[in-house]
Amino acid sequence: MRRSEFLRAVDDEFGAQSSTLVHDLVLSGIGRTALEALDAGVPPRDIWLALCADTDVPADRRYGVGRLEPRQA
Known part of the structure; x- marks a missing residue:
């Protein structure tokens, strides 16, 4: 996962x-x-998972989010 x-x-x-x-x-x-x-260099994925845990985001909404759909040729 990237910062963006x-x-x-x-x-x-x-x-x-x-x-x-x-x-x-x-x-x-x-x-x-x-x-x-983020500014200290902690991987964004680790931060995302910690944020999800602290805010009770359901597991099915934790993975693969934030990605843009692949570009169509």
């Missing part, structure tokens, strides 16, 4: 709350906010 995919996944899952979650929620599994973790 992480941010897209957060926007898709949390909508208007996404900015607040990324900036203010200290993730229990990481010990810092998502934005701080």
Whole structure:
């Protein structure tokens, strides 16, 4: 997962709350906010999974999100 995919996944899952979650929620599994973790070089996928765990996102919505559909030829 890339940073852009992480941010897209957060926007898709949390909508208007996404900015607040990324900036203010200290993730229990990481010990810092998502934005701080991204800036510190923590892999976006690890941050996404920690965010999902802390906010009770169902498992079926945790994997493969944030990706754009492949381009059509």
